[in-house]
Amino acid sequence: MADQDTKTPRERYRAQVRAEIKERAWEQIATAGASALSLNAIAKQMGMSGPALYRYFDGRDALITELVRDAYRGLADTFRAAAGAGPDVRALSHALREWALQDPQRYFLVYGTPVPGYHAPDDITAIASEIMSTLLDACAALPSVGPAVPFQAHLEEHRVWADGHPATPADLHRALAFWTRLHGVLSLELAGHFAGMGFDPARFFAAEVDALVGGPQAG
CATH class of the missing domain: 1.10.10 (Arc Repressor Mutant, subunit A)
Incomplete structure (x- = not known):
């Protein structure tokens, strides 16, 4: 005010x-x-x-940039609020789903099919990196799972997307798995592809989170 x-x-x-x-x-x-x-x-x-x-x-692209910036900033703020009590992958995952369900068009603008001819400016990437940094913090707080796999060595060599975050290759791998699998579930749900399949998408999403974290939540 x-x-x-x-x-x-x-x-x-x-x-x-x-x-x-x-x-x-x-x-x-x-x-x-x-x-x-x-x-x-x-x-x-x-x-x-x-x-x-x-x-x-100034034009269509300037307007799209403003919408994309608002969408990413909204998700970054949502993640920050969800992580307020401490880094928690489950809290972030369910915050992501709620954010997506509140406005599917906003979700698809940033995580759906790219707009033909549109190229986002660098500051959009900075906000996206903020979102990933919050996720990496949560993945780093999880217990270690199993020995390293070859892909983790690849991540150690190519850490550009981590934007300087001190996460281990195992944390990077887990964050990528989280991001790709949950966005896959969300994209299918929001596009209506689960309609008529006879299961609760919310329970399926929660089961995927459990699998990524390493098992159902106690209690």
Whole structure:
């Protein structure tokens, strides 16, 4: 609120218009997908001219970047809150699922099919690295499981994606397994591929978490 109070009326108006543009963009994405996003269509909905809307966003890619940035920041904040009581893979996994179920279009924008012709700027990668760092902290807190496997040596050699995190190769391996398997389950669930299969997706997701952690949670 204090930050809002320091803004001029013009700045507050600009922030409100930008927020409405993003809301309209999400509505378009939910209806036709991110690849069909049209600033001219949004301008028409808002009673603005196309050139007037471009005063708020330079173009389609600038708008998509803002949406992607918001989505990643939302997940990073969700992970940080879930890890508030200490690094916990189960807490992070269920926070991830709840975040995805709250807004499937937001999830698919960042973890679904890439938008043709769009390339995210470097600061998006920095937020994604923050998310992975929280996950690596949680994986590092888990008990060790078994001897090293050849892939872990490969991870030790190619640690770029870990972004300087001091995780061991085993932690890196476990984090990758967590990320890929749970996103696989979530993507199938959100796309409706479990419909009619006769099982509870939430219980399947929890079983995958148990398998990754090393067994069902006590109690």
